[in-house]
Amino acid sequence: MTGAPRELPHPDTADLVLTDVLFALSDPSRLDLVRRLADRPLEGSACQPVNGEIPKSTLSHHLKTLREAGVIRNDPHGRQRLVSLRRQDLESRFPGLITAVVDEPGAAPPGPIDL
Amino acid sequence: MTGAPRELPHPDTADLVLTDVLFALSDPSRLDLVRRLADRPLEGSACQPVNGEIPKSTLSHHLKTLREAGVIRNDPHGRQRLVSLRRQDLESRFPGLITAVVDEPGAAPPGPIDL
DNA sequence: CCGATTGTTCAACTATTATCGAACCATGAC
DNA sequence: GTCATGGTTCGATAATAGTTGAACAATCGG
Numbered sequence: 373m374t375g376a377p378r379e380l381p382h383p384d385t386a387d388l389v390l391t392d393v394l395f396a397l398s399d400p401s402r403l404d405l406v407r408r409l410a411d412r413p414l415e416g417s418a419c420q421p422v423n424g425e426i427p428k429s430t431l432s433h434h435l436k437t438l439r440e441a442g443v444i445r446n447d448p449h450g451r452q453r454l455v456s457l458r459r460q461d462l463e464s465r466f467p468g469l470i471t472a473v474v475d476e477p478g479a480a481p482p483g484p485i486d487l
Numbered sequence: 488m489t490g491a492p493r494e495l496p497h498p499d500t501a502d503l504v505l506t507d508v509l510f511a512l513s514d515p516s517r518l519d520l521v522r523r524l525a526d527r528p529l530e531g532s533a534c535q536p537v538n539g540e541i542p543k544s545t546l547s548h549h550l551k552t553l554r555e556a557g558v559i560r561n562d563p564h565g566r567q568r569l570v571s572l573r574r575q576d577l578e579s580r581f582p583g584l585i586t587a588v589v590d591e592p593g594a595a596p597p598g599p600i601d602l
Numbered sequence: 603c604c605g606a607t608t609g610t611t612c613a614a615c616t617a618t619t620a621t622c623g624a625a626c627c628a629t630g631a632c
Numbered sequence: 633g634t635c636a637t638g639g640t641t642c643g644a645t646a647a648t649a650g651t652t653g654a655a656c657a658a659t660c661g662g
Contacts, residue, residue, distance in 0.1 A: 378628075378629095380640085390518070390588070390591055390594070391512075391513050391514065391515050391518055392513075394509045394510075394512050394513035394518075394588070395509075395510070395513035397506075397509050398506050398507075398509035398510035398513050399506065399620090400506050403505070403506055403509075415638095416638065416639065417637095417638070417639090426621085426622090427621075427622050427623075428622095428638075428639060428640085429621080429622055429623075429624090429639090429640080429641080429642095430620075430621055430622060431639090432639065432640055432641080433619095433620075433621080433622095433640095434620090435639095435640095436640085436641095437619090448628090448629090450629070450630075451628075451629045451630055451631095451637065451638060451639090452629090452637090452638060452639080453638080453639070453640095465592075466587055466588075466591055466592075467587060467592065468583045468584075468586060468587035469583075469584070469587035469588065471583060472581055472582060472583035472584040472587055473505070473509070473581075473584065476505055476581055477580075477581075477582065479505070493657095493658075495610085514649095514650090530608095531608070531609065532607095532608070532609090541651085541652095542651075542652055542653075543608080543609060543610090544609090544610080544611080544612095544651080544652060544653075544654090545650080545651055545652065546609090547609065547610055547611080548610095548649095548650075548651080548652095549650090550609095550610095551610085551611095552649090552650095563658090563659090565608095565659070565660075566607065566608060566609090566658075566659045566660055567607090567608060567609080567659090568608080568609070568610095
């Protein structure tokens, strides 16, 4: 009775709360993931931090935090899940915010770049 | 031996960390204060939430969180302190961010407006 | 100098978050 | 159907943050 509902709930764009969005983005690993999602959606397994695996329950928790804040979508995709940034929704609700956060000048590039 | 140093430390603009800034802004009462600071600096006593007083130690704690993240300055000003938004510094380090946060469309106006 | 005012810091407590193993479940492949 | 894969949820524990009273400091007015 604990299984995963196929479709997870996502808040409507109009209901997004700025402080919740800011909080979700205020964690370094979550922010890094959001930046990796800026270009393209990722399959769930690709959401792992670039260096070193973390337990899947921990990853799932971070995805939940981002999803419930309305930052990302998490949709069924075959056997996996497709995680995507709700960029349009965020832009319409909080103009300029997500761009400012994702395009921070001087930020280390997200993803496998770090060597 | 626990007294307040006259000048409190403020991080350099170059050292500001985005996740720390986002976290500092992710609290509703802190965000409200930041919005009230958007126009003009406030004396410390004017930083009280508009409805209902909070203990001074609690207020001081929130100011510390904002100050250490680099969101505000807190400078001696006679017997009081002058609290101001580091808007220029934030704008140069994270272009567009502080404007997006402070000018959120549809946000309730900050300050004593709520009746 | 003395008192009132404003405000920081400390310490203790509470509450919220993060982390992670274990249990469970849906899907796709066979 | 059965198995392997990918992923959510639960429950417990650890870590971090918020709240507050009390102690202490610096300033200004008399």
